[in-house]
Amino acid sequence: MNGTTPVIYAQDLVKEFGPVRALDNLNLNIAPGEVHGYLGPNGAGKSVTMRVLLGLLRPDSGTIRLFGQDPWKDAVELHRRLAYVPGDVELWPNLTGGEVIDMFLRLRSNAGEANFSPKKRDELIERFDLDPRKKTRTYSKGNRQKVALISALAADVDLLLLDEPTAGLDPLMEVVFQEVITEAKTEGKSVLLSSHILAQVEALSDRLSIIRAGHIVESGTLSELRHMTRTTIEVETAQPTTPLHGLSFIHDMHAEGERTVFEVDGDHVGEVMDSLSGLGIRSIVAHPPTLEQLLMRHYGDDLSSRGVSASTTKKVS
Amino acid sequence: MTATVNAPRHAPSPASARQSSLAGMWTLLRFMLRRDRIRTSAWVLAVGLSGFMFATAMTSVYETQEDIEGIATMLGDPVMRMLVGPIFGMDAPTHERVFSAAYVLFIYIPIALFSIFTVVRHTRAEEQSRRAELIRANVVGRHATLTATVLLTTAANLIIAALLYVGVLAAEFGSEGSALIAAGGFVLGMFFTGVAAVTVQLSQSARAASAMAGAVLGLAYLVRMGGDMAEEGGSALSWFSPLAWSQQTAPFVEDRWWPLLISAGFAAVLIWLGFFLSTKRDVEASMFSTRLGRAEAKPSLGTPVGMAGRTLWGGLRGWGVALILTGLMFGSFAQAMMDAADDLPAEMAQMFSGDDIMLGYLAFMGVFIAIFAGAAGVSGLQQLRGEEHQGRAEYAMSAPIGRTTWLGSHLTVLMIGVAVILALAGLGMGLGAAVSLDEDGGEYIGQLLLATVLQIAPVLAIIGIVTTLFGWIPRLANAVGWLLIGFSGFVTTFSGMLDLPDGLIQLSVFSHLAEYPVEDIEWAPVLWLSVIGIIGLVLGLIGWNRREVNRV
Numbered sequence: 001m002n003g004t005t006p007v008i009y010a011q012d013l014v015k016e017f018g019p020v021r022a023l024d025n026l027n028l029n030i031a032p033g034e035v036h037g038y039l040g041p042n043g044a045g046k047s048v049t050m051r052v053l054l055g056l057l058r059p060d061s062g063t064i065r066l067f068g069q070d071p072w073k074d075a076v077e078l079h080r081r082l083a084y085v086p087g088d089v090e091l092w093p094n095l096t097g098g099e100v101i102d103m104f105l106r107l108r109s110n111a112g113e114a115n116f117s118p119k120k121r122d123e124l125i126e127r128f129d130l131d132p133r134k135k136t137r138t139y140s141k142g143n144r145q146k147v148a149l150i151s152a153l154a155a156d157v158d159l160l161l162l163d164e165p166t167a168g169l170d171p172l173m174e175v176v177f178q179e180v181i182t183e184a185k186t187e188g189k190s191v192l193l194s195s196h197i198l199a200q201v202e203a204l205s206d207r208l209s210i211i212r213a214g215h216i217v218e219s220g221t222l223s224e225l226r227h228m229t230r231t232t233i234e235v236e237t238a239q240p241t242t243p244l245h246g247l248s249f250i251h252d253m254h255a256e257g258e259r260t261v262f263e264v265d266g267d268h269v270g271e272v273m274d275s276l277s278g279l280g281i282r283s284i285v286a287h288p289p290t291l292e293q294l295l296m297r298h299y300g301d302d303l304s305s306r307g308v309s310a311s312t313t314k315k316v317s
Numbered sequence: 318m319t320a321t322v323n324a325p326r327h328a329p330s331p332a333s334a335r336q337s338s339l340a341g342m343w344t345l346l347r348f349m350l351r352r353d354r355i356r357t358s359a360w361v362l363a364v365g366l367s368g369f370m371f372a373t374a375m376t377s378v379y380e381t382q383e384d385i386e387g388i389a390t391m392l393g394d395p396v397m398r399m400l401v402g403p404i405f406g407m408d409a410p411t412h413e414r415v416f417s418a419a420y421v422l423f424i425y426i427p428i429a430l431f432s433i434f435t436v437v438r439h440t441r442a443e444e445q446s447r448r449a450e451l452i453r454a455n456v457v458g459r460h461a462t463l464t465a466t467v468l469l470t471t472a473a474n475l476i477i478a479a480l481l482y483v484g485v486l487a488a489e490f491g492s493e494g495s496a497l498i499a500a501g502g503f504v505l506g507m508f509f510t511g512v513a514a515v516t517v518q519l520s521q522s523a524r525a526a527s528a529m530a531g532a533v534l535g536l537a538y539l540v541r542m543g544g545d546m547a548e549e550g551g552s553a554l555s556w557f558s559p560l561a562w563s564q565q566t567a568p569f570v571e572d573r574w575w576p577l578l579i580s581a582g583f584a585a586v587l588i589w590l591g592f593f594l595s596t597k598r599d600v601e602a603s604m605f606s607t608r609l610g611r612a613e614a615k616p617s618l619g620t621p622v623g624m625a626g627r628t629l630w631g632g633l634r635g636w637g638v639a640l641i642l643t644g645l646m647f648g649s650f651a652q653a654m655m656d657a658a659d660d661l662p663a664e665m666a667q668m669f670s671g672d673d674i675m676l677g678y679l680a681f682m683g684v685f686i687a688i689f690a691g692a693a694g695v696s697g698l699q700q701l702r703g704e705e706h707q708g709r710a711e712y713a714m715s716a717p718i719g720r721t722t723w724l725g726s727h728l729t730v731l732m733i734g735v736a737v738i739l740a741l742a743g744l745g746m747g748l749g750a751a752v753s754l755d756e757d758g759g760e761y762i763g764q765l766l767l768a769t770v771l772q773i774a775p776v777l778a779i780i781g782i783v784t785t786l787f788g789w790i791p792r793l794a795n796a797v798g799w800l801l802i803g804f805s806g807f808v809t810t811f812s813g814m815l816d817l818p819d820g821l822i823q824l825s826v827f828s829h830l831a832e833y834p835v836e837d838i839e840w841a842p843v844l845w846l847s848v849i850g851i852i853g854l855v856l857g858l859i860g861w862n863r864r865e866v867n868r869v
Contacts, residue, residue: 017868056711056866076719084715090708093522095627096610099618106619107716118613133609137521148712161715 005068007032007159007190008053013062015048015214022048023059024214030192030207032158035185037205038194039295045214046194047087050163053192054084066159080108083152087163087194089144091136097147098125098132104151121154127176142168153180160184160191166200178203198291210298217298222291229289229297230263233272238280244272259283339464341457346465349439353469357435361473364427365480368498371420372488376412378816385410392418395546395653396678400810402541403551403561406570413490413569421498423810425563426534428477428502429509432470433530436513439466442523444601453600463595467510467588474506494568497577501563504580508559509534511587518594521603528635533559535639539646546650559583621718621726628704629697629727633734636693637741640686644742647682648749648765654678655754673835679746679765680832686742687772688805688827690735694780695798697731698787702794711866720862728784728854735780736773743769764834771833774846775826781853788860801826 008030015023022045030036040046051057052064055075064071066078083104091100101121125132128146136144145168152160166177174197181191181204195201201208202222209219218225230251235241241260244250250272253262264272269286276284350357379385389410391397398404402422406414440463443449449462482499486492509530516529537558544555555561565576598604617623654675701724704710714723746769747762754761779801786794808825811817822828826849829842 051711051866054711054715056714057868058865075714076717076722079715079717082715084712086708086712086715088708090712092628092709094631095614095618096612098612099610099614102614103618103624104716106614106616107621107624107713107718109619132612135610 005032006030006065007034007067008036008192009063009065009068010049011063013049013052013064014060015045015052015057016060022214023052023062025062026211026214027216027219028209029219030190032190033185033188034206035181035191035193035204037201037208038192038211039196039198039201039208040194040211044211046211047163048214049211050084050087050161050192050194053161054079081157082159082161083108083155083157084161085145085148085152085163085165087167089141089148091139091144091147093137094135096133096135097130097139097143100136100147101125101132101151101154105154108155108157117154117156121150124150124154124180127180128173140168142170142173145169146173149177153184158189160189160193162191162193162195164194164196166195166197174200198295202291210295212298218294225294226266226288229294230265231269231289232261232263232287233276234259234261234285235276236260236282236284237276238282241276241279243275243279338458338460340461341455342461342465345452345457345461346468349465349469353435357469357473360427360431361476361480364424364431365477366484367424367427368421368481369484369487371424372412372416372485372490375416375420376488379412379415385412385415388415388419393549395650396674396681398549399542399546399650402564403545403555403567404549405567407549411569412488413494416485416488416490417494417498417568417570421501421568422560422564424481424498425502425505425560426538428474428506429534430531431477432474432506432509433513433527433534435470435473436466436510437517437523437527437530439469440514441517441520441526445521445523447601450600459596460592463514463592467514470510471507474503474510477506478503491569493572494570497566497568497572497574500574500577501566501568504577504584505559505563507584508562508580508587511584511591514588514591515594518591518598519604521601524632532635532639535643539643543646543650546653621722622729624713625727625730629700629730629734632696632700633693633731633738636689636696637734637738640689640693640738640742641745643689644686644745644769645749647679647686648746648751649753651675651679651750651758651761652753652755676761676764676835677832679750679761680768680835682746683743683765683768683772684809684827684830684832685806686746686769687739687776688802688809690739690742690772691776691779691805691827692802693738694731694735694776695783695795695802697727697734698780698783698798699795701727702787702791705791705867708867714866721858724784724787724858724861728780732777732780735776736770739769739772739776740766743767761834767838768833771830771838771843772827774843774850775830777850778826778846778853779850781850781857783853784857785853785860786857788857788862788864791864 006029008028010026010028013023013026013028014021024045026045026049028049038046038049048057052059053066053071055071055073055078058072067081069078071078091097095103105117105121128150130143130146130150134143136147139147145165149162149165152162166174169177178200181193184191185204191204193201193204205222207219207221208225209216211217234256236259241253244262245253249265249268251263251265253260255261379388389407392401392404392415393407397419401419404418407418440449443452443462452462478499481502482495485495485498512533513526513530516533517523517526519529520526537560541551541555541558541560541564544552544558544561547554550567551561551565555565559580562576562580566573594604615623618627701710704713704727710723714720743766744762747765750761750765751758779798782801783794783798786797805825805827808817808822809827812822812828826846829846831837831839831842
């Protein structure tokens with residue numbers, strides 16, 4: 001396996017369930033060692049993607065390759081190199097958490113080969129503060145998720161498929177999670193991280209993809225995506241900002257006391273700065289779009305059709 | 318209400334405290350009716366109308382008085398009493414008496430099962446799925462759920478009883494006896510409502526609660542078997558079985574009502590106990606605190622077979638214990654059968670194919686054990702379907718375990734488990750016979766062991782058929798599996814009593830083996846049933862490899 005083969009390669013992937021098109025010409029590319037954030041509203045097709053990658057579902061058309069191999073045909077071989085954390089973790093109710101973790105580590109280690117490391121397991125159990133002696137039927141959702149996370153992270157694999165891995169975890173555990181993923185990254189592991197927690201994706205991801213209705217609508221590094229979208233500028237000038245009025249790349253211009261607030265398309269920021277400096281800048285604040293704003297742009301019409309205005313949701317950050 | 322006007326708003330008087338423990342009960346009851354509108358209606362109609370069906374079917378099968386006398390002689394035999402219950406009034410048999418003697422038990426058992434399933438489904442199963450906490454977070458009193466459940470089950474049992482009464486009357490049977498049959502069904506249903514109301518407090522798992530209540534029903538059946546076999550009209554032992562309290566009313570013969578008071582009394586006490594225990598525990602908790610388990614897995618768990626073993630072990634252990642006890646019990650009746658062989662009616666000889674009534678009886682019971690072992694197999698496959706449904710199969714297979722390995726290891730454990738259960742139940746039957754027989758008992762141990770081991774072939778066939786469905790049409794697997802088991806049970810029980818067409822009998826996989834040890838072994842059916850089973854397993858594995866996992 002040479003270093004240039006993408007870890008995940010999906011081209012024009014289509015998956016239909018009866019009349020529902022769950023994946024609609026989906027393209028996804030993940031390089032070795034990359035942490036890839038996978039964002040999208042509920043029902044956009046994130047979990048279906050994961051299950052196609054695991055070879056549990058068969059795409060109707062398109063190409064999918066994991067480490068250059070077919071996830072349906074070569075499932076067993078590929079699964080030696082990956083670990084999966086399901087979105088809604090169901091465990092065997094009569095096993096303890098510790099037993100589930102060990103079971104997975106042993107199943108993965110192929111009859112006692114060296115890569116089953118109890119040291120790492122114990123360390124993770126400690127860091128995630130899990131009581132491994134309790135039966136899993138008594139665990140909360142967060143604790144079931146910890147079990148799945150520990151058994152995935154303690155395994156010596158090249159790829160982690162994480163489907164909303166921290167949905168039930170408390171903020172302290174969220175911090176631990178970010179630490180261990182960063183460590184996994186330095187070990188050279190690739191990660192596909194589906195998540196709703198934007199701060200988490202922002203902190204961890206090298207690149208990210210936004211999926212909507214089974215289709216990737218945006219993909220790239222966070223700064224690339226920011227470049228494509230609007231920067232917010234709050235400025236106080238000596239002269240009125242009238243020269244900027246009516247320009248096609250300026251949006252939502254309004255006055256807030258002394259200041260003028262507006263958004264500008266990413267590729268016109270330079271021009272706007274030039275004209276502003278001619279007006280005598282007294283103070284200026286410019287901030288790049290938050291990830292949330294990026295998302296709002298892509299889910300926005302979804303929300304407005306449901307009667308939620310973008311401006312009210314923007315304040316929740 | 319003037320007294321309460323000035324009282325603090327949230328300080329309830331004792332009377333309103335009682336009321337508030339039932340708050341929301343009627344809403345819950347309506348909700349249950351809405352959720353159950355198809356399932357409960359189907360049960361109520363099927364069980365309620367079965368009385369009419371059995372009654373009219375038997376009236377048309379046994380047309381002449383001669384026919385009636387014939388079946389009455391047959392019912393006089395201890396083996397038949399073991400199957401159907403105490404026999405009353407067979408010296409002057411009529412349609413209604415034969416109906417009450419031979420068929421009513423098979424209406425009562427579904428009533429008991431219905432009551433158990435309904436109570437467990439609305440109480441412990443709701444708690445286990447954590448839906449109960451969603452409900453209890455609303456203005457819902459502590460006792461509202463259990464009360465609504467008991468009311469629902471009571472109402473359903475009342476309707477079943479009413480349908481039974483009307484149905485049996487419609488077959489032109491006596492009015493008081495018909496009323497007794499219906500009332501017997503009702504109190505039995507209430508008894509098992511009470512049993513389930515208690516067992517759901519005891520275990521955190523709905524399956525375990527059902528299994529415990531089911532074990533009470535099984536025990537009631539076994540005790541009744543022993544008691545009713547001993548003498549006509551039942552013996553003292555019979556009276557320890559809740560089933561007997563409903564059957565001892567002797568409808569159309571003595572028409573006595575008082576035995577029903579025993580069931581009614583126990584039902585009241587058990588339901589009260591259920592309410593009492595429910596106040597002693599937290600929502601979603603059991604009466605006993607859960608023990609801590611191992612922090613680390615044994616190496617055996619880290620293999621596909623080890624994983625399958627842990628998944629299936631609980632169910633197999635339950636079936637195993639029940640069937641080994643059943644085998645011991647069946648075996649221990651051997652001497653009684655020897656004694657009965659002296660005044661053997663001609664019909665019996667026909668039914669038990671052979672001169673040796675005792676071995677014939679044991680061979681026949683071996684078939685029943687095999688059907689239950691088949692049920693253990695179907696129940697194991699149902700669990701596999703659950704593994705897939707609840708997402709554990711896909712999680713397990715995210716480890717480097719192939720489809721064939723996953724299903725293959727579960728099937729291996731299941732087949733070995735069922736085979737061991739059959740062998741041990743056969744051994745139990747042999748030991749029971751050896752102990753009870755006055756002479757030469759020991760020589761049957763090996764034969765009876767072999768007899769049940771041969772039954773692996775039809776059980777394998779059932780498992781193969783259901784596995785094929787699991788691989789190709791998973792939606793149908795559970796339903797067809799239980800249908801096959803129910804059908805086999807029906808054919809085996811009634812092939813002698815009703816005039817079943819031969820084609821129908823041949824459809825049951827359990828009708829093909831020679832009745833060893835009373836007959837010689839025929840290897841051909843053993844072979845082709847096994848081949849069906851193996852082909853079924855292979856087809857199932859092929860389908861499982863080709864289809865998608867848990868496609869919704």
